[in-house]
Amino acid sequence: MNPALSVNDAPPSRRGRWLLLALLAIVLGPMVLASAMYQWRFWVPETRTYHGELIGDGSTRGDLGVQADEKRWQLLVTAPRTCAEDCRQLVYLARQIQIGLNRETARASHALAISEPLADDYEATLQREYPQLGRYLLDTQAYRSEAEGDTPALWIVDPLGNLVLRYDVSASGRAILKDLQLLLKLSRIG
Structure with a gap:
């Protein structure tokens, strides 16, 4: 007797892949965003903290x-x-x-x-x-x-x-x- 699989009970390999993709997005996302901001000069603050x-x-x-x-x-x-x-x-x-x-x-x-x-x-x-x-x-x-x-x-x-x-x-x-x-x-x- 197998109980019906629920939506939250995805096979372990699929859950591991989603976890890996989320971890990569958390780690690589900010680096990719910062590189794009530098390359294409968007979201660069106009105010500065220095006077010279x-x-x-x-x-x-x-x-x-x-x-x-x-x-x-x-x-x-x-x-x-x-x-x-x-x-x-x-x-x-x-x-x-x-x-x-x-x-x-x-x-x-x-x-x-x-x-x-x-x-x-x-x-x-x-x-x-x-x-x-x-x-x-x-x-x-x-x-x-x-x-x-x-x-x-x-x-x-x-x-x-x-x-x-x-x-x-x-x-x-x-x-x-x-x-x-x-x-x-x-x-x-x-």
């Missing part, structure tokens, strides 16, 4: 024309011409942002990359007031191919030397500090 210009093309500090071996997060000020008032303001801002990191200060540094020698009075000021400021030579041809224009800029560089964010001279120090704090919070390196 995101550098997402894999450019490095070396591509920018700066040869440095810094293994911490870096606030790098670049000046393709002389370090005039805009450049000096960014150098001051970089130091203030590093100080503003409080207990995370040791995870970041600030530096200046220039292509021309500094004025003697400003050089003396930097030696006296900015003793931890790193200084590098800037290759102007590499810089011009990577950055737009000849204006000074402040860059956030990760410990691997990758360019992360770029700011111009009109950027707010508070906004840059918030961006760097978020990067330090999310980062496991540096």
Whole structure:
């Protein structure tokens, strides 16, 4: 005497196949959806949490024309011409942002990359007031191919030397500090 098979009592092999298909859809579905969103640019949020210009093309500090071996997060000020008032303001801002990191200060540094020698009075000021400021030579041809224009800029560089964010001279120090704090919070390196 065989009782009648109900709808819920499907043969075990069929139930196993449905379970396998559901498991594959759960695992592979989000990856396929994310790849499609990236490829065809749909459902991409318009709002951003950062304030600078995101550098997402894999450019490095070396591509920018700066040869440095810094293994911490870096606030790098670049000046393709002389370090005039805009450049000096960014150098001051970089130091203030590093100080503003409080207990995370040791995870970041600030530096200046220039292509021309500094004025003697400003050089003396930097030696006296900015003793931890790193200084590098800037290759102007590499810089011009990577950055737009000849204006000074402040860059956030990760410990691997990758360019992360770029700011111009009109950027707010508070906004840059918030961006760097978020990067330090999310980062496991540096």
